[in-house]
Amino acid sequence: MNIELSDITRKFGRTVAVDGVSxxxxxxxxxxxGPNGAGxxxxxxxxxxxxxxxxxxxxxxxxxxxxxxxxxxxxxGLGYLPQNLGYYPSFTVVEFIEYFALLKEMPxxxxxxxxAAAVEKVDLGPKxxxxxxxxxxxxxxxxxxxxxxxxxxxxxxxxxxxAGLDPEQRVAFRALMRDLGQTATVVVSTxxxxxxxxxxSEVAMMASGKIVFRGTPRELTARGEAGQGVGDAPLERGxxxxxxxxxxxxx
Amino acid sequence: xTAPDDVDLDRVWTGVAAEVxxxxxxxLERTAAKLLKSPGLARALLTTQSLLFPWLIASTxxxxxxxxxxxxxxxxxxxxxxxxxxxxxxxxxxxxGVDPAWELASSCAVSDxxxxxxxxxxxxxxxxxxxxxxxxxxxxxxxxAHTAQLTFAWLLPMTAVCxxxxxxxxxxxxxxxxxxAGVAAWILFVLARSALATPQGPxxxxxxxxxxxxxxxxxxxxxxxxxxxxxxxxxxxxxPQRGTQ
Numbered sequence: 314m315n316i317e318l319s320d321i322t323r324k325f326g327r328t329v330a331v332d333g334v335s336x337x338x339x340x341x342x343x344x345x346x347g348p349n350g351a352g353x354x355x356x357x358x359x360x361x362x363x364x365x366x367x368x369x370x371x372x373x374x375x376x377x378x379x380x381x382x383x384x385x386x387x388x389x390g391l392g393y394l395p396q397n398l399g400y401y402p403s404f405t406v407v408e409f410i411e412y413f414a415l416l417k418e419m420p421x422x423x424x425x426x427x428x429a430a431a432v433e434k435v436d437l438g439p440k441x442x443x444x445x446x447x448x449x450x451x452x453x454x455x456x457x458x459x460x461x462x463x464x465x466x467x468x469x470x471x472x473x474x475x476a477g478l479d480p481e482q483r484v485a486f487r488a489l490m491r492d493l494g495q496t497a498t499v500v501v502s503t504x505x506x507x508x509x510x511x512x513x514s515e516v517a518m519m520a521s522g523k524i525v526f527r528g529t530p531r532e533l534t535a536r537g538e539a540g541q542g543v544g545d546a547p548l549e550r551g552x553x554x555x556x557x558x559x560x561x562x563x564x
Numbered sequence: 565x566t567a568p569d570d571v572d573l574d575r576v577w578t579g580v581a582a583e584v585x586x587x588x589x590x591x592l593e594r595t596a597a598k599l600l601k602s603p604g605l606a607r608a609l610l611t612t613q614s615l616l617f618p619w620l621i622a623s624t625x626x627x628x629x630x631x632x633x634x635x636x637x638x639x640x641x642x643x644x645x646x647x648x649x650x651x652x653x654x655x656x657x658x659x660x661g662v663d664p665a666w667e668l669a670s671s672c673a674v675s676d677x678x679x680x681x682x683x684x685x686x687x688x689x690x691x692x693x694x695x696x697x698x699x700x701x702x703x704x705x706x707x708x709a710h711t712a713q714l715t716f717a718w719l720l721p722m723t724a725v726c727x728x729x730x731x732x733x734x735x736x737x738x739x740x741x742x743x744x745a746g747v748a749a750w751i752l753f754v755l756a757r758s759a760l761a762t763p764q765g766p767x768x769x770x771x772x773x774x775x776x777x778x779x780x781x782x783x784x785x786x787x788x789x790x791x792x793x794x795x796x797x798x799x800x801x802x803x804p805q806r807g808t809q
Contacts, residue, residue: 388673399664415604416672429582
């Protein structure tokens, strides 16, 4: 298992962002669904070792991120795309990706080819030497994806990766996720259920900091058919049915 | 003409693209990578100034604090605490509030504290160079004393202390230990400066002055402040890690 979470809680003052989450995941693409404020981003930040949990046990890639040595090893095998990708406007696409490849402690002699491969995977070859300030929002998102995959991570964490991508790019990106999920654990936090249906082998749904559903996209669809979900697509109906049930249980 | 079946054209193209797009690190970056034992830290070192907004904030803070030390040049408390204020300013400038890619960098294997130390070295070193240039340019003018004081009493010593801090941190692979070495070096510098500034009486050596400076009652408060800071650092480093209970 690349991810082993046991009763993880994260509090910000009195607010409980993540509430007793237990989760295991091996290679594959895990979709993390949920409404705004459900705790998806906080959970992803804990998986990215940026945010320590308030309580609970967290083991990533077989190591304990609370220990500096373990954290460093995890980060070498980690790819992370935050929800709001900050970038340096004066850097070129290649410089930006190379910078993060070096910060991930990739062996320097492997970096140029890895950068080129990542740029090609996100189809940014023609813009490789363009300054980041000249790129559109969708292109910047692809730069973010490229820096996340440049080290061929064992654990890839993507927060809203398809936001700003055009339909063609989204289809290409889903294929890339499926491909990466063959060997790595890919966790994708998203609002877009169609991304989950097309790319994810498993789904975890969060509401009020808790995991309220874990299963395959097919099982999520089945919940919609059985329950009283609303939405245009079967997956959306499954999503809303589970959310409605979670809200009823909470109240 | 088509490629043979056993040739992976994608792989070939990636190799070509890698050569075309490859950035060749300069001599300074290669030397820094060897000294710092990390190409990532060397790259961070050389990108410090290109992050323009953080650079401007950090430089403004450093120069403003340098000016403050001139105003209160005879106050040991000011001299002992100003590096901490400068460090906070640089940490803010290159921290989550201003650095747009801070969250991304925080998820990387190279420690963000080590990156911050390299930033501090560059901020002080480049400003020290500018200070030297300004000192040379203002020779013989009314501003000469001010620029010389700012450069030689603040920027150059702090550059040396930051470099020592980084060197210690690299040697023992701990930014906290490096910071401890830096704090110790700065305290020694302030005490030595205070001792040398004290007029020597008959038969009184600089060593006696240094001893007198060390035991000066005016320094008890700064000592307590530094001790409290050290205790806080030790507590922070040795605290039980959350999530491992």
